[in-house]
Amino acid sequence: MNVSLKRESLEAMRTFDLATMPLRDLNSALHTIAPGTNDTSFEVVNPRGSHSVAVGIDQPVTVEVHGSVGYYCAGMNDGGTVTVHGSAGPGVAENMMSGTVVIEGDASQYAGATGRGGLLVVKGNAASRCGISMKGIDIVVHGNIGHMSAFMGQSGHLVVLGDAGEALGDSLYEAKLFVRGAVKSLGADCIQKEMKPKHLKLLAGLLEKAGVTDVKPEEFKRYGSARTLYNFNIDNADAY
Amino acid sequence: MCGIVGLFLKDKSLEPQLGAMLSDMLVTMTDRGPDSAGIAIYGAPSAGRAKLTVQSAKPAIDFAGIEALLKPVDASVTVELKSTHAVIEANSAQASAVRELLAQERPDVRVMGSGDSVEIYKEVGLPKDVVSRFGIRAMGGTHGIGHTRMATESAVTTLGAHPFSTGADQCLVHNGSLSNHNNLRRELVREGMTFETQNDSEVAAAYLTAEMAKGKDLGQALTGALDDLDGFFTFVVGTKSGFGVVRDPIACKPAVMAETDQYIAFGSEYRALVNLPGIEDARVWEPEPATVYFWDHEKAA
Numbered sequence: 001m002n003v004s005l006k007r008e009s010l011e012a013m014r015t016f017d018l019a020t021m022p023l024r025d026l027n028s029a030l031h032t033i034a035p036g037t038n039d040t041s042f043e044v045v046n047p048r049g050s051h052s053v054a055v056g057i058d059q060p061v062t063v064e065v066h067g068s069v070g071y072y073c074a075g076m077n078d079g080g081t082v083t084v085h086g087s088a089g090p091g092v093a094e095n096m097m098s099g100t101v102v103i104e105g106d107a108s109q110y111a112g113a114t115g116r117g118g119l120l121v122v123k124g125n126a127a128s129r130c131g132i133s134m135k136g137i138d139i140v141v142h143g144n145i146g147h148m149s150a151f152m153g154q155s156g157h158l159v160v161l162g163d164a165g166e167a168l169g170d171s172l173y174e175a176k177l178f179v180r181g182a183v184k185s186l187g188a189d190c191i192q193k194e195m196k197p198k199h200l201k202l203l204a205g206l207l208e209k210a211g212v213t214d215v216k217p218e219e220f221k222r223y224g225s226a227r228t229l230y231n232f233n234i235d236n237a238d239a240y
Numbered sequence: 241m242c243g244i245v246g247l248f249l250k251d252k253s254l255e256p257q258l259g260a261m262l263s264d265m266l267v268t269m270t271d272r273g274p275d276s277a278g279i280a281i282y283g284a285p286s287a288g289r290a291k292l293t294v295q296s297a298k299p300a301i302d303f304a305g306i307e308a309l310l311k312p313v314d315a316s317v318t319v320e321l322k323s324t325h326a327v328i329e330a331n332s333a334q335a336s337a338v339r340e341l342l343a344q345e346r347p348d349v350r351v352m353g354s355g356d357s358v359e360i361y362k363e364v365g366l367p368k369d370v371v372s373r374f375g376i377r378a379m380g381g382t383h384g385i386g387h388t389r390m391a392t393e394s395a396v397t398t399l400g401a402h403p404f405s406t407g408a409d410q411c412l413v414h415n416g417s418l419s420n421h422n423n424l425r426r427e428l429v430r431e432g433m434t435f436e437t438q439n440d441s442e443v444a445a446a447y448l449t450a451e452m453a454k455g456k457d458l459g460q461a462l463t464g465a466l467d468d469l470d471g472f473f474t475f476v477v478g479t480k481s482g483f484g485v486v487r488d489p490i491a492c493k494p495a496v497m498a499e500t501d502q503y504i505a506f507g508s509e510y511r512a513l514v515n516l517p518g519i520e521d522a523r524v525w526e527p528e529p530a531t532v533y534f535w536d537h538e539k540a541a
Contacts, residue, residue, distance in 0.1 A: 049511035068510050068524075087524065089510060090494060108494070108526060127526055128491055147491075147529065 012039065019046035023053065030080075033059040049089065054082050057099070074101045077118060093120045096137055109146065112139045115156065121210045128165065131158045134175050140210035150175050151187065159206050161215055169223055177223040178203050180215065191226045241390045242402075242415040243269025246476040246506035248383040248483035248535055254502055254517075255284075259379030263371040265505070265512045266386040270367050272508055273390035276401035277370040278362025280411045280478055281384040285356035290335035292328040293352040293360045294342070295398060299324050302346050309345055313337045323373040324398070325352065325361050332356070350399060350436065355409030357382075357480055362401035382537060383483050385476045385506075387413035393421075394439040404442045406433065407449035409480035414441035415493045415508060416472035424468070444469060448477060462486045462532040474527075476506050477534075484534035491529035498522040504535055 016026040026044060033040065040061040047053050051071040054063045057080035065073070068086035078097035087105035096115040103111075106124035113129065115137025122130075122139070128146030131139045134153040141158075147165035150158050153175025163181035170187020176199075177190075186192075195218075203217040245265040249255055259281060266279060296302035303326050307319040314334035320327045330338045335354075342349060353360030361374040367388045371377060387402035394400045403411035418424075421440035424447060429435070433446045447468065451461035458477060462484050465475070474493040477484040485506055487495055498505045498513050500522045507513045510524070527533055 048514040049509055070509055070511055087510070106526075108496075109491070128529065147489075 013041040013043050014039070015043045015045060017045050018048065018050055018053075023050055027052070027055060030054060030057050030059075030061060030063070033061060035059070047086070051089070054080070057082070060099070068105065077101060087124065088122075093118070093137075096120065106143070107141075111141075112137050115139070117156075119209060125162070131156070131175070134158065138206055138209070140206060140212065142212070144181070147184075148187070150177055153177070157202070157206055159203065159210070159220070161212070169225070171229060172223075172225040174225060176202075178206075178217075178220040179223065180220045183221075183223070186223065189226050189229045190223055193222045193224045195220070195222045241272050242413075243272030243388040243508045243512070244386070244402075244413045244415050244474065244476050244506070245269060245508070245512050246383075246385040246413075246478075246483060246485070248504040248537075249381075249502070250504070251502035255382060256380040258381040258384055260377045261516065262384045262386050263367075263377045264515055265507060266367045266371065266388060268512045268514075269388050269508055273388040274366055275389045275391045275396045276362065276364045276398070277367040277386070277388045278360065278401045278403050278413075279371065279374075279376055279384060279386040280353065280358055280360045280403045280405070281376070281379050281381040282357045282409070282478060282480065283359065283379065283381040285480070288332050289329055290332045290354070290356060291359060292330070292335065292339060292342075292354045293325060293358075294328060295325050295350045295352050295362075296346070296348060297324070297398070298348065299326070302349050306342075306346070310338050310341060313341055322361070322375060324363060325374060327359055353403075353405035353409075353411060355480060358405065358409045358411060358478070360403055360405055360411060362387075362403065363398055364396055364401065382481075383478060385411065385413050385478050385483075392417050393441075394437055397437075399437050400439050402441060403478070404439070404445035406442065406446040407452065410445070410449055410452070410478070412441065412445040412448060412475055412477045414444055415474045416488070418444060418469055418471035418473065420470040440471070444473065444475060452479075458482045458484045458536070459532050459534045462534065466530050466532070474508075479536075481538040482534055482536040484532065485527050486532050487527055487529050489530040495527050496524065497527055497533070498524045 042063045044065040047067045047069045049070040053069045053073045055075040058078045060079045063082045065084045070089040072091045074082040075094045077099045080099045083102045088103045088107045090108040093101040094113040096118040098117045100119045102121045107122045107126040109127040110129040111126045112120040114133045120139045122141045125143035126141045126145045130145040130149040132151045134156045137156045144162035150169045154173040158177045160179045164183045166184045167187035169190030200217040310317045314330045317330045402413040405411040418440040421443040448461045474487045474495045
């Protein structure tokens with residue numbers, strides 16, 4: 001009996017229709033995955049802008065979301081692969097630890113905020129504060145990003161195939177930023193830096209990881225911290 | 241946090257459903273603010289007639305015999321009672337005389353909105369209760385805006401609810417908080433504006449009214465707001481024929497818009513828009529920070 005059940009579940013994709021089922025059912029199912037199970041494919045239909053879709057994943061599951069989601073989709077993801085076939089509201093993949101989140105449409109503000117690891121790919125545009133306070137996450141945006149992106153970014157990489165809005169990388173620590181298009185303005189202590197062979201190699205790896213094949217690393221400019229805000233400077237005392 | 245919605249119809253066949261569509265959008269936003277709710281509906285104006293939406297905390301007393309009271313200044317006056325609100329219609333020429341008499345005889349009655357086409361309903365309570373007590377779902381119209389409030393800057397009262405109307409056929413809903421509203425209120429009072437509340441959003445509404453009174457159109461007034469208002473805001477504004485949206489340069493307060501051949505819609509979140517016809521194929525976007533968007537039925541082709 002157990003054998004046949006196991007065979008079935010190998011193929012089974014569990015579908016959650018959020019028009020008829022509460023979100024809690026989906027997230028509970030995602031939080032009670034037995035280690036080593038093969039029953040790891042999930043599909044979500046009719047998300048209709050719901051908040052907190054597929055948050056708190058801590059197993060290598062695959063979640064396909066058909067439609068647009070609201071706040072905090074795939075937040076705190078640790079090892080899951082979440083694809084949204086639509087757009088995402090504020091805070092998508094915030095505080096991601098590991099895994100992959102792909103948004104086929106646009107992402108709202110603070111996508112990938114405070115992320116510690118994993119890969120976030122936005123195939124459309126991302127709004128303001130993309131990658132704010134990023135701490136190790138890799139973010140690849142095919143379109144443009146809004147203002148104050150990578151604010152206080154500590155580590156990780158932000159790759160933008162389009163343009164960046166105002167105050168990119170304000171008060172940046174050691175996150176590395178690569179922008180292919182125009183940057184409207186750089187934030188305090190963020191500067192353009194030389195693209196060395198090791199950076200081209202790094203960027204090529206990020207693009208490959210994100211499935212970008214039609215763009216060359218040489219088309220990007222690199223931005224990073226000038227590191228002048230790291231320590232208190234007595235000459236700036238008047239500014240406080 | 242507050243929830244705001246707006247709908248500007250391009251397709252006349254949807255006009256009878258405006259109230260129902262807007263009500264659904266607003267009810268979906270309930271969990272963004274449970275304190276009070278309000279809705280402004282722009283219906284078709286009738287030539288030579290003016291509308292006054294009024295509110296009373298004691299409608300049984302204040303609205304008793306109100307039509308007979310007003311008849312002497314305008315024999316054509318009609319009054320439709322709706323819960324705590326009443327919609328008074330009068331000849332445009334006698335409208336100010338009607339309003340004066342009302343203020344004199346029923347001093348506790350508050351004016352929610354006035355003009356040729358707008359009707360404004362707002363009360364403390366949840367959106368579902370507010371829209372049902374005023375029968376909003378049955379109302380038709382060309383455009384409308386709604387708000388569900390989580391109070392920050394002033395008390396939870398009927399007068400502190402949105403939309404705020406400070407000029408004929410003008411109204412504004414606001415998500416955010418302004419930091420220079422006290423100073424701006426003093427300046428506007430000097431210019432002759434009057435205020436009903438200590439609310440920051442009322443100041444924004446009065447600012448736009450004052451700017452439009454100087455000859456600016458809605459788009460120009462909203463552009464001025466970006467320089468003169470300090471704080472956080474996403475505004476949705478209605479005029480007799482127009483509908484505008486603006487966000488402050490930081491743009492923390494959420495906003496999603498959708499456009500099809502049939503309508504332009506605004507929601508604090510995409511959730512508010514999901515039941516609109518043809519939303520699957522709509523152009524959906526977030527309004528850019530510090531960018532004025534406005535549409536006008538009269539200027540449309």
